[in-house]
Amino acid sequence: MEKEIRCYGCGAIIQTENEHQIGFVPKNALSQDHVLCKRCFRMKNYHELQSTTLTNDDFLSILQTIGEKDCLVVYIIDLFDFNGSMIDGFIRHIGMNDVIVIGNKRDILPKSVKDTKIKHWVQRQLKEYNIKPKEVFLTSAIKNYQLDEILECIEEYRQQRDVYVVGVTNVGKSTFINSLLKHYTENTNELLITTSEFPGTTLDLIEIPFDETSSLYDTPGIVNKHQMAHLVKPELLKVILPKSELRPVSYQLNSQQTLYFGALARMDYVSGESQSFICFMPKTLKIHRTKLENADRLYDRHMTLTPEIDEIKTIQEMAAYTLTSLDKKSDVVISGLGWIRIEPHTQVVIRAPKGIGVFIREALI
Structure with missing residues (x-):
């Protein structure tokens, strides 16, 4: 039986039979010491995305195996899209294993906000999800922020056990791991995990040995x-995913x-004092202010608002959510797009594509 070979970029099992399936490489590529599949090669060198046949059930089945192991779990969350980066049933999936939570993309949040304040906010939010981590860290994987402290903590809590890095798509897991590799090892340029803004880049477990055990x-x-x-279409990801400080x-x-956020969502301030x-x-997302009486016609013309979703032709096809802040400043969150801070006791109506998460939470900033 031939030894199983995995792509070092995405973890897919290497195969040479079907170039339309994940893990494909030409047969002559098998002679290389480390094999990169065609999908990762095209993504890395030409920024092209090849779709896969994997479903979310396939990804969840991999996550569920972690609960059967004795290991340390490093849970990566996205500080820009905290609510969108929470995994449903996370505690159920990981069993009794210890957890370290790392808030990634610290560089996206304003520098004027102190780390201590953000960390305490994250801890309060995690409590609402019944997640009780051993430690919480903030990091910027692309800027090597606090990597020394994070690795030291991982070593302390793993106690010679395996470590599994988990999170939703686009949260920066692979970028975080690559930052560790670059920061603490040499000659890793050819052996970095494939990263991109495309969701679902990593397809299977990628193993990086700590030691022999x-x-x-x-x-x-x-x-x-x-x-x-x-x-949104893949080419629009660069518009909605921030690359620099908000x-x-x-x-x-x-x-x-009304405020329109491109043609992707809108907020109506129906009644109340000027505020x-x-x-x-x-920064790349255009925000447009208009009168509520003109808002529907403005969207339906699709003349001023960009980017847009081709499948949605009229504003009536979007879902509407009425939200009211409590007795303190709150954030109205449109998952993956950003948030709007509103004053206490303020009511707004958010229109967003059906299925997109819309939340109200304690103000982060």
Whole structure:
């Protein structure tokens, strides 16, 4: 029986029979010491995405095996899309294993906000999801932020056991692991895990040995369908995924005014006193203010608002959510797109594509 070979970029089992299936390489590529599948090669060198036949059930089945092991779990969450990066039933999947939570993309949040404040906010949010981690860290995988402290903590809690890095798609798991590899080892340029803004880049477990008896594993990202990244075309991901620090933009709205976020979502301020609404969105996403009485016609013409979703032709095809903040400042979150900070006791209506997560939470900033 031939030895199983896995792509070092995505973890897929290498095969040479069907170039339309995951893990394909030409036969002459098998002679290489480390094999990169065609999908990863095209993604790495030409930024092309090849779709796969894997479903979210396939990814969940891999996650469920972690609960059967004695290991340390490193749970990566996205500070830009905290709610969208939570895994349903996370505690059930991982069993009794210890957890370290790492809030990635710290560089996206304003530098003016202290780490301590963000960390305490994350801890309060995790408590609502009944997640009790051993430690919580903030990091920026692309800027090597706090990697020394994180690795030291992993070594302390793993106690010679395997470590599994888990999270939803696009949360930055593979980038985080690559940062560890670059930071603490040499000559890793040819052996980095494939990363991209495309959801579902990692397809199976990728093993990186710690020593002769234990390893670090990158796991496939769980797909949260309520994130905007799963609805827009791949070429629009660069518009909705922030690459640099968020710059809050304040809009003074009167009653009966609307904010459009491209043509992807909108917020209606139906009634109330004039007040500021502070938007935390990617710089590349255009925000348009208009009167509520004109808002439907503006969308249906599709002349001013971009980017858009081709499948949605009229605003009536979007879902509507009425949200009211409590007795403190709150964030209205549109999963994967950003959030709007609103004042206490404020009511708004959010229109977003059906299935996209819309939440109200304690204000992060």
